[in-house]
Amino acid sequence: xxxxxxxxxxxxxxxxxxxxxxxxxxxxxxxxxxxxxxxxxxxxxxxxxxxxxxxxxxxxxxxxxxxxxxxxxxxxxxxxxxxxxxxxxxxxxxxxxxxxxxxxxxxxxxxxxxxxxxxxxxxxxxxxxxxxxxxxxxxxxxxxxxxxxxxxxxxxxxxxxxxxxxxxxxxxxxxxxxxxxxxxxxxxxxxxxxxxxxxxxxxxxxxxxxxxxxxxxxxxxxxxxxxxxxxxxxxxxxxxxxxxxx
Numbered sequence: 231x232x233x234x235x236x237x238x239x240x241x242x243x244x245x246x247x248x249x250x251x252x253x254x255x256x257x258x259x260x261x262x263x264x265x266x267x268x269x270x271x272x273x274x275x276x277x278x279x280x281x282x283x284x285x286x287x288x289x290x291x292x293x294x295x296x297x298x299x300x301x302x303x304x305x306x307x308x309x310x311x312x313x314x315x316x317x318x319x320x321x322x323x324x325x326x327x328x329x330x331x332x333x334x335x336x337x338x339x340x341x342x343x344x345x346x347x348x349x350x351x352x353x354x355x356x357x358x359x360x361x362x363x364x365x366x367x368x369x370x371x372x373x374x375x376x377x378x379x380x381x382x383x384x385x386x387x388x389x390x391x392x393x394x395x396x397x398x399x400x401x402x403x404x405x406x407x408x409x410x411x412x413x414x415x416x417x418x419x420x421x422x423x424x425x426x427x428x429x430x431x432x433x434x435x436x437x438x439x440x441x442x443x444x445x446x447x448x449x450x451x452x453x454x455x456x457x458x459x460x461x462x463x464x465x466x467x468x469x470x471x472x473x474x475x476x
Contacts, residue, residue: 270308271315277302278312282321282332283418289334298330319415335419337471344468347416352460354409355400355444356453362403369399370445377441381434389434396441400448433470440466 278298281287299309313330316322323331335343358366373396380388394417401413440463447455 270304271311274302274304274308275312275315277304278309278316279321279418282316287332289332291332292325292329293332294329320419340471341468343416343419344464344471347420348461348464348468350409350412350416351397351464352457354404354413355448355460356457357406357409358400358403359448359451359453359456361405362400362448366399366403367449370396370448373399374438374441374445377438381431381438384431386429386434389437393437393441400444436466436470437463 278287281301287293295306295309295313298313299306302309313322313324317324321333323333325331333339362370373392377389377392377396380386380392397413397417401410404410440459444456444459444463447459
């Protein structure tokens, strides 16, 4: 029964990544300018991940640690630790005596990623339907409104950023920090699909329709309907990627 909501400084590499994708990176990368208590390893991790996700470091490219250190302006030990973390997350591969390879996602890799999301994300969104509060719903309404405007303006880069924020906001609404971390890893891999795949205006409009369906179910507090809408969205994404074949 649906519940009531009433109470509820690497210039060369940076130049390679299109500036229009900066907003997308902002949704997945910590604020590097703040410094503060962030450790050097965390800063190195965020800097390198930012370049991988936004294609500043190109898929298939080989780099050595010294080059990466110079690119991000951080010493070898923090960079070494960050690279091992990124290897666990599947974004890079450390090849002995050759260097660091930026992982290239094959079609099989992308399909495996979507299959993994289909196992986790519908359940996550069902939980969000049970726990999301009024402030979460307001934020999601705003994101959907901004997404509609981005489509009208044919602003693909902004839509990419808003897509990531929409999914991230729903995960945060679960209040489950473990789910937040798991989905963060999956979504940061998925964000590269946006950059590698050519998405038409029709793709954006269909994605928007699917997001609206997810929100409508979530707003009503119907966990089953929210889960079903999420699964339909991912099934649609898989079909379109298979059709485009990256």
